[in-house]
Amino acid sequence: MADETTPVAAAPAPPPAAKSAPGKPTEKAKVVAPAFREYPTIPALKIDSMVESNPYVAAAVHNESVGFPGTLVEGWEQKAVAKMGELLGKYRSLKVYMDSCVHCGACTDKCHYFIGTGDPKNMPVARQDLMRSVYRRYYTLPGKLFPKLVGARDMTKDVLDDWFRYYNQCSECRRCSVFCPYGIDTAEVTMAAKEIMHSVGLGHKYVNEIIGKVHKIGNNLGLPGPALENTLEGLEEDVLEETGAAVKYPLDVKGAEVLLVTPSADFFAEPHVDSLIGYGKVFHAAGISWTLSSKASEAGNFGMFIGNYEQMQKIAMRVREAALELGVKRIVVGECGHAWRVAYAFWNTLTGIGAGANDPFAIQLQKQLDPNYKQPSHICEVTWDLIQQGRLKFNKEANDHRIVTFHDSCNVARGSRMGDYAGGQFDIPRNIIRAVANHYVDMSEATTREKTFCCGGGGGLLTDELLDLRVKGALPRMEALNRIVQDNGVNFMATICAICKAQFTKVLPYYGFKMSMVGGVHQLVSTAIVLNNEQ
């Protein structure tokens, strides 16, 4: 994939620009990577420095295709406030978090977007306050009586514009929630804000377009079934040529043991596809029959990004339907961060994929799925189990040209788990890497495991008009990477998320790195795995 934009050398951020209306970003907004900081000092505030950063507003067709009003509705002020009231009654998180923040400031320096931009509205607490100020005005006594005293504001167009700007500068990565003494999760607030904005007709183009495609075609990229089949056949030929092994990449095979649900980027994007090749090789080497599904040819679930329960459930339901149709025994999810959070933490709730329920809806699925396996499983759990059972063989030297590090993806790290114990999501991918490669180095512990920094492109922000934000938001990760590149000669950063891969591919060059430095864990597995035919 060629990169059209020329990286700009590290330079201080431009001075704050005049405010522009949301939805109309300045054409060709300059993309500037901040300079690496010698010590990780907290940036001075640059008021309004990101006020120009706006995603495109969704057109009426895109809003309506997902069931939202086409454009900003008449009387949106009251409707937005009423929607907030509805959400306060449906989500304990929102209600408790609106009340509980003491403005202690512990979270202020924890967000990668604040670190990269210095815009104070990117401090998690300030981002929450965009909504909390409105909450106070309409739903608390002091806010009704003394708005100035408690920082309460009316729901006005200015406020809405700020919501659209700054709630679209949050990747819902939950880093702030790790550090808040009450666990206040700004992602929950951002999701609620997006839900409210969508409900009054102010949608985010990129996200709504994608949700539309999932419903219409089955995946985020809009790849129809026949194209998928071609791609998979092509992969089989490539792998046969390269390894001499007849590895299969099956589609819609009834009665297969495993249904693999993976982000659609895996089908054609670089470096994603190398991991897909790796999954196929693992199943082949272990002799497990598996299939992809054209109906559920997407693990991603952008319904989460806009905080919409019904969309999230509708998108997840495709997986349930595909599993029932194909009669599989196990459901396995490929390398995708937010998809794994949705699968691990929400699928059982949304679709009954999981265990422990006695309602008829969930029992139907439990009868079919094999209770000896965790449902759903992450592909890394599958591979690590097989490695421990000695069912996979590797030629680790094949990875000797790589000095590898691992980037914990935010949704996996802070919103899910792998294996049997808390923290397995950190160890299992690293264990796999160590089993398939000889050279591994961790990044600074202040930037890994639950303290990991988001790649800067999550939460539905992986769109070109937000590139400047994405580049700046990657700063803390790039600094940590730079340190081990300098000290240890690291030349490969493995990750298990399609968004991380796409984001880093784009952003690495702005910091002077090669975009081919990023890849999947199963890309490393793919390089080293010994296939039966070769022995």
Add this chain to the structure above:
Amino acid sequence: MSLFFAILFYIATLILAGGVAYRVYDYARTPAPLKIPTTPAPTTSGGVAFRMFREVVFFESLFKSNLWIWALGWLFHVGLALVLLRHLRYFTEPVNFIIAFIQPFGMYAGFAMATGLAGLWARRFLVERIRYISTPSDHLMLALLLGIAVTGLLMKFVMHTDIVAVKSFFLGLMVFEINPLPAHPGLYLHLGMVVLLMIIFPVSKLLHAPGLFFSPTRNQVDNPRETRHLAPWAAKFEAKN
């Protein structure tokens, strides 16, 4: 004046107890439809109780987050807790031996509390980021608490009041009898501010105290694959599918 304060305390107590009870009820009845513990999270309810214990007693997350805020905040809260315990002697006769035992510590706790508060308040002026997020109410809250602490310490060390009479006033209140409260400006100020604090508690950020126990990112067990978690309003959608 005694009657005035007696009425104030009855009203404030009602507001505090009723207000907090209502908030707790409101938090408890609001469903958390999805499993959102911040992971890595405990996989058993015993583990969750232990996590919560560490948060409440040690401010564990804050410790990981910012040592300055942790040190000042912890100093203030521990001080506050000891001071509150120490004040129980005004409401009990005979005084429980544990309460009697902590009396001397409670004295120093007053200073700890005031120091913590002063430090936290200084941050609101000195640190640019904290200045940016502070509202007038944040300053007033600290001023109020510091005012309570300082007037209390003044009465203890500088301008003494008749604490035997104070005790008989409060013991009286508990059996609906109004005994005379010493006429002492420091005491009036101290008690007036305490009443104000009690009244604003249920409508202010002081709700962080009950809030913490209801925070889904901290109080949920990480077991979504093993048990199905379904909110009543969300269960409705299943019929449609």
